[in-house]
Amino acid sequence: MHRMKITFKNMEVKMKEIMKRLQKFTSDRNWAQFHTPDNLAKSIVIEASELLINYQYDDAYFNLDNVKDELADVLAYCLMLCDHYQFDLTEIMNRKIDKNEKKYPIDKVYGKSDKYTKL
Amino acid sequence: MHRMKITFKNMEVKMKEIMKRLQKFTSDRNWAQFHTPDNLAKSIVIEASELLINYQYDDAYFNLDNVKDELADVLAYCLMLCDHYQFDLTEIMNRKIDKNEKKYPIDKVYGKSDKYTKL
Amino acid sequence: MHRMKITFKNMEVKMKEIMKRLQKFTSDRNWAQFHTPDNLAKSIVIEASELLINYQYDDAYFNLDNVKDELADVLAYCLMLCDHYQFDLTEIMNRKIDKNEKKYPIDKVYGKSDKYTKL
Amino acid sequence: MHRMKITFKNMEVKMKEIMKRLQKFTSDRNWAQFHTPDNLAKSIVIEASELLINYQYDDAYFNLDNVKDELADVLAYCLMLCDHYQFDLTEIMNRKIDKNEKKYPIDKVYGKSDKYTKL
Numbered sequence: 001m002h003r004m005k006i007t008f009k010n011m012e013v014k015m016k017e018i019m020k021r022l023q024k025f026t027s028d029r030n031w032a033q034f035h036t037p038d039n040l041a042k043s044i045v046i047e048a049s050e051l052l053i054n055y056q057y058d059d060a061y062f063n064l065d066n067v068k069d070e071l072a073d074v075l076a077y078c079l080m081l082c083d084h085y086q087f088d089l090t091e092i093m094n095r096k097i098d099k100n101e102k103k104y105p106i107d108k109v110y111g112k113s114d115k116y117t118k119l
Numbered sequence: 120m121h122r123m124k125i126t127f128k129n130m131e132v133k134m135k136e137i138m139k140r141l142q143k144f145t146s147d148r149n150w151a152q153f154h155t156p157d158n159l160a161k162s163i164v165i166e167a168s169e170l171l172i173n174y175q176y177d178d179a180y181f182n183l184d185n186v187k188d189e190l191a192d193v194l195a196y197c198l199m200l201c202d203h204y205q206f207d208l209t210e211i212m213n214r215k216i217d218k219n220e221k222k223y224p225i226d227k228v229y230g231k232s233d234k235y236t237k238l
Numbered sequence: 239m240h241r242m243k244i245t246f247k248n249m250e251v252k253m254k255e256i257m258k259r260l261q262k263f264t265s266d267r268n269w270a271q272f273h274t275p276d277n278l279a280k281s282i283v284i285e286a287s288e289l290l291i292n293y294q295y296d297d298a299y300f301n302l303d304n305v306k307d308e309l310a311d312v313l314a315y316c317l318m319l320c321d322h323y324q325f326d327l328t329e330i331m332n333r334k335i336d337k338n339e340k341k342y343p344i345d346k347v348y349g350k351s352d353k354y355t356k357l
Numbered sequence: 358m359h360r361m362k363i364t365f366k367n368m369e370v371k372m373k374e375i376m377k378r379l380q381k382f383t384s385d386r387n388w389a390q391f392h393t394p395d396n397l398a399k400s401i402v403i404e405a406s407e408l409l410i411n412y413q414y415d416d417a418y419f420n421l422d423n424v425k426d427e428l429a430d431v432l433a434y435c436l437m438l439c440d441h442y443q444f445d446l447t448e449i450m451n452r453k454i455d456k457n458e459k460k461y462p463i464d465k466v467y468g469k470s471d472k473y474t475k476l
Contacts, residue, residue: 005205006138006198011130014209019125021216029223030230034295037186038174042294044193045171045402048164049287055157056280057272060470067156068206071197072215074163075208078194079125086124087187089194090133096191097140104148111149113417153414161413164283168406175399176391179351232298243443244376244436249368252447257363259454267461268468275424276412282431283409286402293395305394306444309435310453312401313446316432317363324362325425327432328371334429335378342386349387 019083022076040081047073138202141195159200166192257321260314278319285311376440379433397438404430 026032051070054062082089145151170189173181201208264270289308292300320327383389408427411419439446 006202007207008131008134008138011134011209012127015127015130018209018212018216019127021213025216025220028225029228031232033230034232034298039295041167041171041174042290042399045164045167045406046287046291046294048160048167048193049284049402052160052164052280053284055160056284057277057470060272064204067200067204068211069215069218071200071206072211074167074193075197075212076215078190078197081186081190083125085183085186087190088126090130090137092187092191093137093194094140096188096195097137097144099188101144106147109148111152113150113153113414153417158414161280161409164287165406165410165413168283168403171399172403175403176351176396179391232295244440245445246369246372246376249372249447250365253365253368256447256450256454257365259451263454263458266463267466269470271468272470279405279409279412283402283405286398286405286431290398290402293398302442305438305442306449307453307456309438309444310449312405312431313435313450314453316428316435319424319428321363323421323424325428326364328368328375330425330429331375331432332378334426334433335375335382337426339382344385347386349390351388351391 019079022080023083026080035080035084037081037084040077040084043077044074044081047077138198141199142202145199154199154203156200156203159196159203162196163193163200166196257317260318261321264318273318273322275319275322278315278322281315282312282319285315376436379437380440383437392437392441394438394441397434397441400434401431401438404434 026035047070051067051074054067054070079089081087082092145154166189170186170193173186173189198208200206201211264273285308289305289312292305292308317327319325320330383392404427408424408431411424411427436446438444439449
């Protein structure tokens with residue numbers, strides 16, 4: 001298994017700060033009116049597609065700085081949607097991993113990523 | 120400004136656990152081979168679109184449980200992409216909010232979300 | 239039932255011309271190398287998301303000229319993918335409408351667009 | 358330049374039939390209420406992402422029959438959006454190819470698909 005490269009140091013403090021910045025950014029501009037769940041969901045897809053442009057034609061459009069920016073935008077809209085519904089981010093993630101572990105039993109799917117296989 | 124509903128309690132410990140679970144899930148199934156950055160970016164869009172289905176026809180397809188699941192999937196693929204590039208999640212988010220604050224000056228965009236306005 | 243507003247006059251001649259223009263545009267620039275089915279599929283999503291930006295925040299970003307352009311891009315990439323696989327465009331559309339008519343029987347779904355309803 | 362594989366034989370008659378079938382399908386189910394431009398744009402992205410699943414993990418999820426179905430869905434929603442705005446499909450496509458020919462001059466972009474290149 002590969003070593004974890006990502007760090008989550010002081011994540012609690014830092015994420016609170018980020019969430020506060022996102023809310024202040026929105027309220028300073030009177031943009032909360034635009035942030036309905038429907039619009040946030042559209043925004044997540046739109047930013048995810050802008051991220052995908054980096055891989056649209058192999059490496060031709062790739063730009064690491066742009067990957068950072070678009071990924072940050074996807075995450076920001078995800079946080080705003082979590083906040084809207086009062087989801088506990090770690091709870092919904094753990095819940096989904098629980099489901100996936102059951103849905104994809106190791107002995108049936110090892111080395112295969114076959115969606116259409118009857119498991 | 121609205122009250123923050125989301126909590127990030129023990130986020131550092133919990134996110135480490137989640138990242139470990141995602142990595143174990145992947146390596147147990149020998150699926151790391153599928154998780155190239157290109158494929159992860161496609162997966163983020165695909166899960167984001169599955170989230171959007173909840174809002175496709177107003178409320179007709181809306182299901183709060185499914186919103187949780189699809190949002191969790193988007194976040195999981197985002198974390199895997201962060202991990203691949205060794206991005207610091209909070210750093211890329213703060214960096215992008217800095218940029219947005221400059222790009223959208225309060226006095227120019229207040230109450231308008233007009234993309235085509237010359238600022 | 240609402241009157242059909244769209245016209246398909248001389249569609250055979252016009253579509254052949256458009257397909258020739260798309261192919262000449264691509265070969266003049268030596269871009270066929272980028273148009274693998276995988277990349278074309280990514281491009282369809284990316285252009286579809288650019289279309290969606292027009293509806294991202296209600297009317298704030300809406301621009302009818304841009305709707306035309308992004309829709310044209312989606313259609314162009316769809317035609318290129320059809321061409322790659324030698325699909326008969328009208329055949330695949332009729333085939334899918336046949337399936338949908340069976341999947342969504344009128345008496346079960348009238349006025350409901352409920353995906354999760356057991357039919 | 359590669360030979361055109363796609364055919365558009367009797368396209369005018371066939372497309373009229375398809376458009377009629379789409380409208381009858383919709384009105385028989387009283388679904389026109391769901392087909393606002395906003396919802397149609399979301400549907401195009403959603404179907405495009407379902408098409409992309411065929412390429413999500415290289416060939417693992419690829420299914421040619423599913424490619425036909427999802428591509429047909431993308432095209433159906435595009436036609437419905439064209440019909441809504443009374444766009445002439447061939448006109449908007451030719452208009453966009455005109456723009457692209459100017460935007461990407463052959464001598465500047467030959468063999469490069471570089472978005473960030475200053476042209």
